[in-house]
Amino acid sequence: MQQNSQEIEILDNTRLLLNGKHKSVKLTIGINAPNFNFDLEILQSGPLDIAFENLITFTLEQLEDFSKCFELYLSKFVNKLSYPKIGFINDLLSKHDNKLLTFNYTNTPSRYGCPIIDDNTCFIHGYACWNENDNLVLGIDEKNTTIDPLFTPFRKYFQRASKECNKNFRKWINDIKSRSRVDSVYYNPHLEHNLYIIGHSLTLSDRFILNELITLKNMTTTIYYHSDDNRINLMKNLAAILGYQKFSELIENDFVKFEKGSFNRKIKEINPY
Numbered sequence: 001m002q003q004n005s006q007e008i009e010i011l012d013n014t015r016l017l018l019n020g021k022h023k024s025v026k027l028t029i030g031i032n033a034p035n036f037n038f039d040l041e042i043l044q045s046g047p048l049d050i051a052f053e054n055l056i057t058f059t060l061e062q063l064e065d066f067s068k069c070f071e072l073y074l075s076k077f078v079n080k081l082s083y084p085k086i087g088f089i090n091d092l093l094s095k096h097d098n099k100l101l102t103f104n105y106t107n108t109p110s111r112y113g114c115p116i117i118d119d120n121t122c123f124i125h126g127y128a129c130w131n132e133n134d135n136l137v138l139g140i141d142e143k144n145t146t147i148d149p150l151f152t153p154f155r156k157y158f159q160r161a162s163k164e165c166n167k168n169f170r171k172w173i174n175d176i177k178s179r180s181r182v183d184s185v186y187y188n189p190h191l192e193h194n195l196y197i198i199g200h201s202l203t204l205s206d207r208f209i210l211n212e213l214i215t216l217k218n219m220t221t222t223i224y225y226h227s228d229d230n231r232i233n234l235m236k237n238l239a240a241i242l243g244y245q246k247f248s249e250l251i252e253n254d255f256v257k258f259e260k261g262s263f264n265r266k267i268k269e270i271n272p273y
Contacts, residue, residue, distance in 0.1 A: 056150045063154070067138045071105070074128035079107045087265035088224075092196055099172050101213075103200060105136055122168035124160065124209065137165055141205050156205070173212060180217045195221040198261065202237035211241050214256065221250075224261035231258050 093100065093112045100114050100121045105128040110116050116127060125137040139156035152158050160166045178184040179191050195213055202210065202223070214221045223238070225231040235258065239247040250256040 053150060060153055063138065064134050067136050068134045070138070071126075071128045071134070071136050072130065074105050075130045079128065083111075084266035085112065086261075086263055087267050088262045089198060090267055092198075099168075101169060101172075101209075103206065119168060119171075122166070122172075124165055124169055125156075126163055126165050135163060137163060157208070169209070173216070176216050176219075189218075191218060193219045195219055197221065197223045199224075202234050202241060204237070204240060207241040214238075214242065214250070215246065219255065221256045223256070223258050225258055226261060226263050231260075234258065 090112055092098075093109075093114055098114075098120060100109055102109055102121070102123055103125050105123070105126060107116060107127075109121060114121055116123075126135045129135050137156055137159040139159045140154050141156070147155075153162075175186070176193055178186045179188045181187060193216065197210075200206070200210075213219065223234055225234055238256070242250065247256075
């Protein structure tokens, strides 16, 4: 709301409280007024006639504004914090020909020597930058249910595509799959792949990405945990992603392993400068 806006309290779907007075709100579909200003409309006297499409547009604009503010905070302050390197993570990232898929927005990979802009690094949810663009993916869960197209821009998969965050990831997937195709010049059925998961809760919000990676042919996944309780939670979440049959199959055949990470073994403090 603008600084001169009055005090507004939403009571329910059809009523709000404006400076202590009840006001009725009518949401309609199909009235797409140009130059719609939610602040001004909501402060008018009498019943309010607000187009549903305009309300969704306003909400999306608010999300984009918040996302940019959050991005500027991360790039201006969080990216400049100093903190120690974790030994075993540094060892993993030092391996030859790594592909790094990060769900973080910040420059943590660069602290470990991984280039931010590189074919071997993918910020699947965007990278926080100090510029005029909105670079972050900040959306809702990716469910299979069909929704009104008006809500599509709130979905993570749509934001990843519109902000071009997933190009490297898709290239990596296609490269790995080509090794298993007999008609491919890159055919190599014996080539093994290793996936290391660190710091991800394995909740359902990223299930499609994780499922596609973990179930690739000849893929062995190692998931690092920091406590016994954390291990159990990760196992439960992974079972929800894979389903009980695939979960059991991969665990029993050692294609998915859980390993306790030495998170307390620090190397030295790393500085962003």
